[in-house]
Amino acid sequence: MKIMKKILSILLVVMMVVGLAACGQEAQPAATGGNGPNPAAPSEPAQKGNDRLVVGFAQIGQESGWRDAETWSILNAAEEMGVDLKFSDGQQKQENQIKAIRSFIQQGVDVIGVAPVVETGWETVFKEAKDAGIPIVLVDRMAAVSDDLYACFIGSDFILEGQNACKEMARLLNNKGNIVELQGTVGASAATDRMKGFAEELKNYPDMKIIASQTGDFTRAKGKEVMEAFLKAHPGEINGVYAHNDDMALGAIEAIKDAGLKPGVDIKIVSIDGVKAIFEAMVAGEANVTVECNPLLGPQFFQVCKDLKEGKQVPKWVKSEEGIYRQETAAEDIKTRKY
Amino acid sequence: MKKITTNQIFWPLAAFIVLLVYNAFFAKNFFKISILDGHLYGNLIDILKNFAPLALLSIGMTLVIATGGVDISVGSVVAISGAIACSIIDGRLGIFDHSFVAALILALLSGIACGLWNGFLVAKVKIQPMVATLILMTAGRGIAQLITKGKIVTINSAPMMKEYYFLGAGYFLGLPFAFFIVVAVFTIVMILVKRTAFGLFLQSLGTNPKSSRLSGIKVDRIKLVVYTISGLMASIAGILISSNIKGADCNNAGLFIELDAILSVAIGGNSLNGGRFMIPASIVGALFVQCLTTTVYALGVPPEAISLLKAIVILVLCLFQSDSFRQKVFKGTGRWRKGADAA
Known part of the structure; x- marks a missing residue:
């Protein structure tokens, strides 16, 4: 026990000394300053000349x-x-x-x-x-x-992304239809603003409305599970799915297929992000539009x-410079996708 | 009457039935079951399909908790097993590419290896179960990400995709195939627990480890076995989860599912201190948890309120399960018995 205490006290002293030394370094930026991720880099010459x-x-x-x-x-x-x-x-x-x-x-x-x-x-x-x-x-x-x-x-401007998604949905549905929304994680700024942007734009289309909205936590599994429940609660009523990210849309696509419907045809799919997998789905005709959130x-x-x-x-x-990608050009676009 | 209400499985089952009755009145089309492409289609069928991973985990978790331990690494094992299976199906590992059988075997082996590791730390190194499994809980997702190189593996275009998708989302005799996996695993584990000495030893170990050891039970070996079973269950669950979404999502697959598994065991009325246990009750617990989730979606509860609603429902259920609470609140009136019957 005694030995333990001794070791502990020595450790504490060492930590305090090291801590002090670190403080000293921060106070004088001109010091050697090599504890960063790139210690070999020369500090002063980089600045001038x-x-x-x-x-x-x-x-x-x-x-x-x-x-x-x-x-x-x-x-x-x-x-x-x-x-x-x-x-x-x-x-x-x-x-x-x-x-x-x-x-x-x-x-x-x-x-x-x-x-x-x-x-x-x-x-x-x-x-x-x-x-x-x-x-x-x-x-x-x-x-x-x-x-x-x-x-x-x-x-990115998440609100603008939501607005663009709504415009695309209106184009796909000819300004008329019932939409279900798969929200991102509750409280995430991307989810809040994408919801807000879409809702604002939706006011311009009186014949389109959101009949159900639920969080899918930005994941494929939850997107599928929520969509399964939506399909049962509103059989035959859903015309479009608006997902706050592509992964949830991919989950929803599986749920729609399992329900014997054709995603991208019977139910239109609009999502945000622009990951490679959604381009593959667009090429297969199962998704309609992705609004890019450019990394x-x-x-x-x-x-x-x-x-x-x-x-x-x-x-x-x-x-950030962001585009809108549609099913019609997906086969071409996919070749340039990096992620 | 008393005999029924004190039976361990009574309360979870009653809660499940109450929930179903509630849905019959308030959730639109909840009980509607139709036939689609030769299989049954409806909310209840979805519950059977989606509760399968949780049910498997709760089987393993019940055994681990019976020994007085806990396994919080199952969520990470789910991610590892899904990552391995999908990487092989998609042909990314460079070995056994696109082989369906190898994907399953290696995924299951990974679960067994993880379980052995946990069991080794708990039984041999004598680390506390919570801490021992915390190690793999933290490291496991990292391992899974190493396997998939930090990307979500999508197997949409892989040659064996249809077969793999069948495991988690396919239908057999009109019912979800995943449900049959649960039934099969449940049967095997029940035989192991009820028809062999293992089950008896397990119960004795959880009740009193010291006297079990003194009476000659190989305590270490039993612990090793239960953690291995838990790991194996997690790997099957991982296969089902990744199959259902046609891909391995290492960041999110099985995230926080260990808590749901522990919850299922608790709802099943099993003591978290170990000792007596009842696997069917845990499975009903898992069924209740999944039914609650589906109910919330079917009712259209606002997303902000979901967590709170679930917590309240579970709190009420736990209060009813507590003997001392029931005695205090409904003492002598006999009213609670009638109430329970009506429910």
Whole structure:
């Protein structure tokens, strides 16, 4: 027992010393500063006398196919555009992302990009970046901070996606019919705004209405289960399915087939995201439209970084370039899909 | 009368019937069953199909809980087994590509391996069951993602897709095939528990591990076996879940299903401290949980209210199951008995 206590106290002392040392380092950014994801990178020379754009990017981590595509796009665009990119994988933890941002500040990068894993708790570290004169660019997710703490947000307009989905549905149904809605995870901004956008646009089409709306948690399994229940509660009444993401639509397609109906023909399918599997379904004639939510933000992101370095004005919200893909062209489009 | 209400399976069964009666009045078309493409079609049939994975997990979980343990890794094992099976069916692993039989065997083996690992940690290394299985719960999804390289595997265009889809969503003699899997597994496990010494040892182990060991029961070996069975059940459930959606979704397949499995066991009136157990009651518990989900969809409950509604229903059910609650509230009046009959 005594030995245990001794070991514990030694451990505590060591931790405190290390903690102090870390604090000291943060207070003096000019120190060696090599505890970041890329310790070999020289810290000072990168800042001056070098025209090459140096960007630090703090990614959330591996999370979904969508995010993998975004990571791929950023790495790829950096190579193509000749940007010196310092990339950090946060492994879904805010503390890792904050650590990465601090180390980018120490290394004196030109711009810091971050896809915040959560909305809150960023004020302190963004302030540190601002004090060091490094602009922050938020990518695909917002952070709950005041406007002056970040330079620009690049991301999708979920409300617009919902509106576009509604317009496409109206086109497919000739402005008339009953729609069921598969919502995303309750409380997720993507789900809330996609619902809002669709509902707003729906007011323009008096003969179309949503007869049932339920959450499918953005997953295929739940999308199928909910659709099975919808088909039984409203037999023969459903003309269209609006799903907040492609995966739920894919689940719904299975449910519709099991019910002996033809998805894409008897019941029209409109969803959002644009993953490869929905293109395969469109080629097979089982889905109608997907409204893209583009993860390939790399080129736009580095363009903004370049503008910021050159001191140009950038808009506060750069909307990502997104398309609408329909069944008719799916066979061609699928060849260019990266994710 | 008392004999019936104190029977373990009475309360879950009563709750299930109450739910069905409620649906008969309030849920549109809930009981409508028609024939479609030569099989039965309706909400009740969906419940039989969708409750299959949960029923399998609750069988395994009942055995584990009977030993006084718990297995919270089953959700991750579901993801691993689905990932392996779909990767092989889709021909992504480079070995046994597109082989239906190999997909099933390897998926089941993965479940057995996971179960053995849990059993080893609990029985031999003597780690507390919650902690021991927490390890695989955390690591398991990572393993599954490594297998699928972090992507959702879709098997829509694979050559053996139809056969694989049949397991989780096909129909046999008019009923969901998955339901027959549950019946078969249930029968085998019941024989194991009721007709062999194993069941007796299991009960004795959960009631008093020390005296069981002193009377010569190989406690470690029994624990190893029950965790292995639980892993195997999880891998079958993983096959059914991935089959039903024609794909392996490592992030979401079986997410939080371990909680539903524990809930099914609890609704079945089994003591979570171990000891006496009743597998049929757990299965009725699973049936109740799935029926509740389907009911919520059929009624069109707003998504924000679902979790709360489920919690209230389960709370009420648990209160009725508690002897001391019943005695306190309905003491002497005899009214509760009538109430229960009417239900």
